Amino acid sequence: MSQTIPMQEFASARKSARTEPAPVRFIIIALAVTFLTVFVVLPLVIVFTSAFSRGVGAFLNALADPEAFAAIKLTLIVAAISVLLNLIFGVAAAWAISKFEFPGKTMLNTLIDLPFSVSPVISGLVFVLLFGAQGLLGAWLQANDVHIIFAIPGIVLATTFVTFPFVAREMIPLMQEQGTSEEEAALSLGASGLKTFWRVTLPNVKWGLLYGVLLCNARAMGEFGAVSVVSGHIRGETNTMPLLVEILYNEYQFVAAFAIASLLAMLALVTLVIKIVLEGRLEGHHSDH
Amino acid sequence: MSGAAQRRTLPGFGLTMGVTLTLLSIIVLIPLAGLFVKTIELSPSQFWSILSNPRTLNALKLSFGLSFGAAIVNLVMGMVIVWALVRYRFPGRRIFDAIVDIPFALPTAVAGVALTALFAQKGWLGAPLAELGIKVAFTPLGIFVAMVFIGIPFVVRTVQPVLIDLDPEIEEAAASLGAGRWHTVTKVILPGLLPAMLTGFALAFARAVGEFGSVIFIAGNLPNISEIAPLLIVIRLSEFRYADATAIAVVMLLVSFVIIFIINRLQRWSQSRAITN
Numbered sequence: 001m002s003q004t005i006p007m008q009e010f011a012s013a014r015k016s017a018r019t020e021p022a023p024v025r026f027i028i029i030a031l032a033v034t035f036l037t038v039f040v041v042l043p044l045v046i047v048f049t050s051a052f053s054r055g056v057g058a059f060l061n062a063l064a065d066p067e068a069f070a071a072i073k074l075t076l077i078v079a080a081i082s083v084l085l086n087l088i089f090g091v092a093a094a095w096a097i098s099k100f101e102f103p104g105k106t107m108l109n110t111l112i113d114l115p116f117s118v119s120p121v122i123s124g125l126v127f128v129l130l131f132g133a134q135g136l137l138g139a140w141l142q143a144n145d146v147h148i149i150f151a152i153p154g155i156v157l158a159t160t161f162v163t164f165p166f167v168a169r170e171m172i173p174l175m176q177e178q179g180t181s182e183e184e185a186a187l188s189l190g191a192s193g194l195k196t197f198w199r200v201t202l203p204n205v206k207w208g209l210l211y212g213v214l215l216c217n218a219r220a221m222g223e224f225g226a227v228s229v230v231s232g233h234i235r236g237e238t239n240t241m242p243l244l245v246e247i248l249y250n251e252y253q254f255v256a257a258f259a260i261a262s263l264l265a266m267l268a269l270v271t272l273v274i275k276i277v278l279e280g281r282l283e284g285h286h287s288d289h
Numbered sequence: 290m291s292g293a294a295q296r297r298t299l300p301g302f303g304l305t306m307g308v309t310l311t312l313l314s315i316i317v318l319i320p321l322a323g324l325f326v327k328t329i330e331l332s333p334s335q336f337w338s339i340l341s342n343p344r345t346l347n348a349l350k351l352s353f354g355l356s357f358g359a360a361i362v363n364l365v366m367g368m369v370i371v372w373a374l375v376r377y378r379f380p381g382r383r384i385f386d387a388i389v390d391i392p393f394a395l396p397t398a399v400a401g402v403a404l405t406a407l408f409a410q411k412g413w414l415g416a417p418l419a420e421l422g423i424k425v426a427f428t429p430l431g432i433f434v435a436m437v438f439i440g441i442p443f444v445v446r447t448v449q450p451v452l453i454d455l456d457p458e459i460e461e462a463a464a465s466l467g468a469g470r471w472h473t474v475t476k477v478i479l480p481g482l483l484p485a486m487l488t489g490f491a492l493a494f495a496r497a498v499g500e501f502g503s504v505i506f507i508a509g510n511l512p513n514i515s516e517i518a519p520l521l522i523v524i525r526l527s528e529f530r531y532a533d534a535t536a537i538a539v540v541m542l543l544v545s546f547v548i549i550f551i552i553n554r555l556q557r558w559s560q561s562r563a564i565t566n
Contacts, residue, residue: 018460020470025377032373033385035366039438040391042413043403050406085312092308100302108309110549115317117545119499120397121519122538125526126320129327134531136323160316183299193300222396224502229523242398242502249402249506258406261399268394275394276387 047265050258062259070236071244071260074152078227078240079220082159086216090167091209095197098175099183109172115164123161124229127154150232155240158226163216170212174205174282211278218271222264324542327535339536344512345521349540352518355429356497359436363493364486366437367444374445375452392441397502404435405506427509432517435504436497443496444489451485484559488552495548498541 019025052059062068093112097105115123129135131148141148148154178201186196202209224242231238239247241260248257328336339345373379374386392400408415408425418425425431455478463473479486501519509515516524518537525533 018457018464019376020474028369029373029377029379031366032370033379033381036370036385036388036441038414039434039441040388043400043407043438044388044391044395046406046413047399047403085316089309089312089316092305092312095301096305096309099299100306102302102306111313111318114321117495117549118321119501119519119538119541119545121501121522122324122499122542125522125534125538126324128526129531129535130320130323132531134529136326157316157320161320164313164316180299187298187300197301218394222399224396224398224401225519228501229526242396245398245402246506254406257402261402264396264399268391268396268399272387272390272394275390 044265044269047258047261050254051262053258054255058255059259059262062253062256063263065256067236067239068244068256068260071239071241072263074155074237074239075221075241078152078155078159079217081156082163082220083213083217085160086163086167087209087213089164090171090212093168094171094175094205095201097172098178099180112168113165115161118162120162120223120225121229124158124226127157127161127230149230150234150238152238154230155227155238158230159220159223162223162226163219166216166219167209167212170208170215171205174208175201178204207278207281211275211282214271214274214278218267221267324535324538327531328539331532331536335532336536339533340540342533344516345518345533345537347513348516348518348521349537351429351432351516352498352541353544355433355517356436356494359433359440359497360490360494362437363440363444364490367441367448367489367493368486370441371445371448371452375449389442389445392439397439397500398506400438400503401435401506404438404503405431408434408507426507427515429508429515431507431509432504432515435507436500439500439503440493440497443493444486447489447492448482448485451482455481484555484562488555488559491548491552491555495545499545 020028051062093108096102097108128149130137131141131154132138133142133149135149148157182200182204183196186200187193191199221240222242223240224246227240228243228246231240231243233239233243233247235247241264245257245261245264248254248260331339340349370385370389374382374389395403405426406412408418408431410416410419410424410426412426415426423430425434459477459481460473463477464470468477499519501517501523504517505520508517508520510520518541522534522537525531525537
C-alpha cells in the first residue's frame with residue numbers, strides 16, 4: 001500500500017504525525033503566552049512603571065538619598081567579597097575534582113551543591129546560631145568585642161553561603177570535558193604549574209568562568225532572606241539594596257522602594273542578556289570539539 | 290590512557306584540595322553542623338513541644354501544602370510552556386523562552402513587592418479579581434501566587450532538553466502503527482519525559498517550601514492563617530527563641546534533604562532508562 005502514496009503526501013503525513021491539530025496548537029500557545037505574561041512580564045513591567053510613576057525627578061531623588069547610596073555601596077562591597085571567595089573556591093574545587101581521581105569525589109560534589117537546597121532563611125539562621133548573642137561562639141565574641149551578626153561580616157558570610165556553588169558548578173563539568181592531555185603536554189614542555197593553568201586551562205574555560213561569576217554576582221546583590229536574618233536592619237549601616245526595598249515599601253514610600261527595586265531588576269535583565277550571549281559562546285565552543 | 294598514575298603528574302592537587310575543603314568547611318559545613326549541634330542540645334520532649342505548638346504546625350502545614358499545590362501548577366503549566374516553546378513556532382517565541390528564567394534572576398524582594406502591587410486590591414490584576422470577589426494579596430492565595438511565580442523555571446528547564454532530544458522516529462512509529470495523536474503523546478512521549486517532569490516538580494516544591502523574599506510581602510503574615518514556616522523562623526529569632534527557630538529549621542532541612550535524595554534517584558533512574566532504550 002505504501003508505494004501508492006505520493007512523496008508529498010508522505011512527507012506531510014510524517015509531519016502531522018508529530019504535531020497536534022491547529023486548534024489544539026493555538027490553545028497551548030495562548031495558554032503558555034498568557035501565563036508567562038501574567039506571572040512574569042507584568043510583575044517586571046510594574047516595577048518600572050511604579051518607579052517612574054511620579055516622574056524621572058522623583059525617581060532620581062529616591063536614588064540620591066544618602067540611605068540609598070549607603071545601601072548601594074554596601075551591596076557592591078558585599079557582592080565583590082562574595083564573588084572573590086566564590087572564584088577562589090570555584091577554581092580550586094574544579095581543579096581538584098576535574099583533574100584528579102580520589103575517593104569521596106561524589107560526596108564532595110554533593111556537599112558543594114548543599115547551599116542550593118537550603119532555605120535562604122536557614123542559611124542566615126546557621127550564622128546566628130554560631131555567632132549570635134546566644135550562639136555557640138556568642139559569649140567569646142562579645143568578650144573580645146568582635147561583631148559578626150548585625151554587622152557586615154555576617155552579611156558577607158550569609159551571602160557567600162547562598163552563592164557558594166555557582167562558580168564551581170559551572171567550572172567542574174567544563175574542566176572535566178577538557179581532560180588533562182593539554183596540561184600534561186604543557187608541563188612536559190617545561191611550563192610551570194601556574195603558567196600551565198594560566199595559559200592552557202584558563203583560556204579553555206574562560207566563558208564558563210565568566211558565566212559562573214555573573215550568576216554568582218546577580219544572586220549576591222539580590223539576596224534577601226539570608227541577609228535579612230543576619231543584618232539587623234541598621235539604617236545606613238547594614239542595609240543592602242534588597243533590605244532597603246523592604247523598609248521603604250513597609251513605610252509606604254512606594255516610589256523610592258520601586259526605584260531601588262528597578263535597579264535590581266535592571267541588574268537581573270542585564271545578567272539574563274549576557275547569560276544568553278555567553279550560552280551561545282559556550283555552545284559554539286562545544287561544537288568546536 | 291588517563292590512569293590514576295598519569296593523572297597524578299598534574300601539580301596542585303594538595304593546594305586546591307586544601308583550599309576547597311577549608312573554604313567549604315568555614316562557609317558551609319561548620320555553620321550547618323552548628324544547626325545540628327543546637328538541635329542535639331534540645332531534649333526530645335522540648336523538640337516535640339515546639340513542633341506540636343499549633344502556630345508551628347499551622348506554619349509548616351501552610352508551607353508544605355501550598356508548595357505542593359504550586360508545584361503541581363508549575364508541572365502542568367510548565368509542560369504547556371515547554372511544549373509550546375519546543376514544538377511550535379510563534380512570534381516572540383525566543384523572547385518567551387528567555388523570560389522563563391526571570392523568576393530565577395529577579396531578586397526575591399523585587400518579585401515580592403511587584404507581585405503585591407500587581408495583586409493588591411487596586412492593582413492591575415487585583416482590581417478586576419476583587420470585582421469577582423477574589424482577594425489575592427494578603428491571603429494564603431497570595432502566598433500560592435508567589436510560590437507559582439518562583440517555581441516557573443524548574444519544570445520548563447528540566448524537561449526542555451529532554452523533549453528537544455526526543456527521537457522523532459518513536460512518535461512516527463507510534464503514528465504509523467495507527468495510534469491517535471492523544472494516544473501517542475500520553476502513552477509514548479510523556480513516559481519518556483516523566484523523570485525530568487518529576488525532577489522539575491521536586492525542585493519547584495523544594496524552592497517554594499524555603500522561599501521567603503517573594504512570599505512575605507504578599508502573604509499578610511497572620512499567625513496560623515498566612516504565616517509561612519521560614520517567616521516563623523525569623524520571628525522566633527527576633528524573639529531570641531533560638532530553640533524554636535532551630536527545631537523548625539531542622540524539620541525543613543530534613544525534608545529538603547529527602548527531596549534531594551529523591552531527585553538523585555530520579556536522575557539515576559532516567560539515565561538507566563536512557564541506556565536501556
